[in-house]
Amino acid sequence: MGLELYLDLLSQPCRAVYIFARTNNIPFEFKRVDLRKGQHRTEEFQKVNMLMTVPALKEDSFTLAESIAILLYLARKFKTPDHWYPAELQKRARVDEYLSWQHTTIRMKAGTMLIHKMLLPVITGKPVPAEKMQSLTEELNVVLNQFEQKFLQDKPFIAGTEVSLADLLALEEIMQSLIVGHDPFEGRPKLAAWRKRVEGAVGQQLCQEAREVMLNPSNPSADQITPEMVELLKKKYLK
Amino acid sequence: MGLERYLDLLSQTCRSIYIFARSNNIPFEFKHVELFKESVLGKKPAAGSGAEQPHAGPSSREGAGKVSLLKKVPALKDGDFTLEECTAILLYLSRKYNTPDHWYPADIQKRAQVDEYLSWHHANIRASAPKTMWIKVLIPLFTGQPLPSQKLQEVMEGLSSSLKQFEERFLQDKAFIVGSQISLADLVAIVELMQPVGVGCDIFEDRPRLRRWRRRVEDAVGKELFFQAHEMILNIKELSSMQIDPELKEQLAPVLMKMLK
Numbered sequence: 001m002g003l004e005l006y007l008d009l010l011s012q013p014c015r016a017v018y019i020f021a022r023t024n025n026i027p028f029e030f031k032r033v034d035l036r037k038g039q040h041r042t043e044e045f046q047k048v049n050m051l052m053t054v055p056a057l058k059e060d061s062f063t064l065a066e067s068i069a070i071l072l073y074l075a076r077k078f079k080t081p082d083h084w085y086p087a088e089l090q091k092r093a094r095v096d097e098y099l100s101w102q103h104t105t106i107r108m109k110a111g112t113m114l115i116h117k118m119l120l121p122v123i124t125g126k127p128v129p130a131e132k133m134q135s136l137t138e139e140l141n142v143v144l145n146q147f148e149q150k151f152l153q154d155k156p157f158i159a160g161t162e163v164s165l166a167d168l169l170a171l172e173e174i175m176q177s178l179i180v181g182h183d184p185f186e187g188r189p190k191l192a193a194w195r196k197r198v199e200g201a202v203g204q205q206l207c208q209e210a211r212e213v214m215l216n217p218s219n220p221s222a223d224q225i226t227p228e229m230v231e232l233l234k235k236k237y238l239k
Numbered sequence: 240m241g242l243e244r245y246l247d248l249l250s251q252t253c254r255s256i257y258i259f260a261r262s263n264n265i266p267f268e269f270k271h272v273e274l275f276k277e278s279v280l281g282k283k284p285a286a287g288s289g290a291e292q293p294h295a296g297p298s299s300r301e302g303a304g305k306v307s308l309l310k311k312v313p314a315l316k317d318g319d320f321t322l323e324e325c326t327a328i329l330l331y332l333s334r335k336y337n338t339p340d341h342w343y344p345a346d347i348q349k350r351a352q353v354d355e356y357l358s359w360h361h362a363n364i365r366a367s368a369p370k371t372m373w374i375k376v377l378i379p380l381f382t383g384q385p386l387p388s389q390k391l392q393e394v395m396e397g398l399s400s401s402l403k404q405f406e407e408r409f410l411q412d413k414a415f416i417v418g419s420q421i422s423l424a425d426l427v428a429i430v431e432l433m434q435p436v437g438v439g440c441d442i443f444e445d446r447p448r449l450r451r452w453r454r455r456v457e458d459a460v461g462k463e464l465f466f467q468a469h470e471m472i473l474n475i476k477e478l479s480s481m482q483i484d485p486e487l488k489e490q491l492a493p494v495l496m497k498m499l500k
């Protein structure tokens with residue numbers, strides 16, 4: 001058995017893993033896990049990852065969750081070029097710093113926006129209140145400002161002169177709000193320029209391929225989302 | 240002032256860095272930072288003394304970025320190089336000082352398991368455990384009012400669910416998260432789980448497996464060091480009787496209440 005990657009390209013960390021593996025010609029078998037259909041909660045998938053999250057990796061009896069762990073594992077196992085996770089101590093620390101910070105900031109804010117704008121209306125039958133959308137947008141703006149000021153600054157990439165895992169993950173996370181029609185690059189020329197650089201480094205075509213699902217998500221209808229998922233989403237987001 | 244002192248080791252991230260550095264005899268200078276005062280009254284953090292050794296102060300991770308008043312202060316300073324984020328700092332120190340392999344094993348699968356835990360930790364254990372202290376001690380301290388018990392219950396439920404995953408997925412029947420020896424994963428987990436213990440929510444009480452793991456971590460790190468690092472959090476009740484400057488209270492109260500939403 002070779003390397004299996006369990007992915008739903010609607011998810012930011014999945015796209016990052018996909019792009020990283022493909023751009024480095026890492027051979028793997030793509031196993032699709034449809035989140036909206038609740039496929040991450042099936043008994044079968046739980047055998048791969050009992051945390052019920054994507055991305056997940058399986059290699060013989062070794063399984064791994066968490067995109068950061070997977071990206072680093074692949075980088076080490078396949079000895080990818082140094083710039084992805086520089087050996088130099090301080091550059092490496094910069095990558096680690098971003099990878100740690102993003103969990104409760106960019107990941108959380110962009111992800112929450114998606115849930116509120118795309119999924120909850122399907123469940124409740126009502127569009128997201130304008131007030132809520134505005135506060136979500138403001139919160140996202142705060143973290144984007146922090147990203148530009150603290151992580152990017154005046155450098156071409158987060159760790160310096162070359163693209164790294166941090167940029168790859170950051171870009172897919174920042175892109176996420178595009179799914180619901182919110183353009184995070186509007187009015188942010190520095191961010192837009194950085195995006196071009198990252199996509200240039202990785203390959204435009206590959207990026208487009210990875211984003212096909214997210215940019216054409218085909219608005220979910222109520223019957224596409226399993227009752228179990230509906231209940232879960234209600235419980236978590238409609239208090 | 241008493242409050243600033245207490246806040247140093249009240250921070251979980253600060254404790255994990257402190258324990259790791261002391262445990263590995265890494266030369267380390269503690270810079271006391273007055274988290275609340277300086278953020279609210281606009282004072283700058285004490286400038287680095289330019290020591291050759293890295294030094295660190297508590298990070299401002301409390302509130303996970305929701306509270307804008309907690310300015311990020313440099314958590315580690317090594318010459319001109321400054322670094323935040325607990326995970327990044329621990330990894331940096333482990334590499335710079337070539338700490339024993341078990342902290343961050345060279346074997347790529349074991350290493351991946353440490354990475355996996357360190358990543359999962361943020362949105363799970365770290366999302367709920369710290370809130371117990373905010374709800375039971377810090378917010379009442381600043382607002383003068385206790386919080387409704389429902390709030391605490393919600394947090395404890397979330398924490399219970401994370402603890403279940405911790406035991407079943409990360410710890411399982413092993414001595415430590417990655418196997419037979421302690422790693423950064425165990426250290427980061429334990430300091431976070433001591434937070435509720437300090438405020439009277441003993442999550443180890445009904446969880447024998449977790450309790451045994453805790454004992455092993457204490458032994459691996461050294462009981463004396465462990466308890467020294469946790470002295471403040473375990474005596475947090477003393478903090479409740481502190482006098483807070485009324486001006487500070489007024490400024491912080493609304494922000495702290497918002498934090499809990």
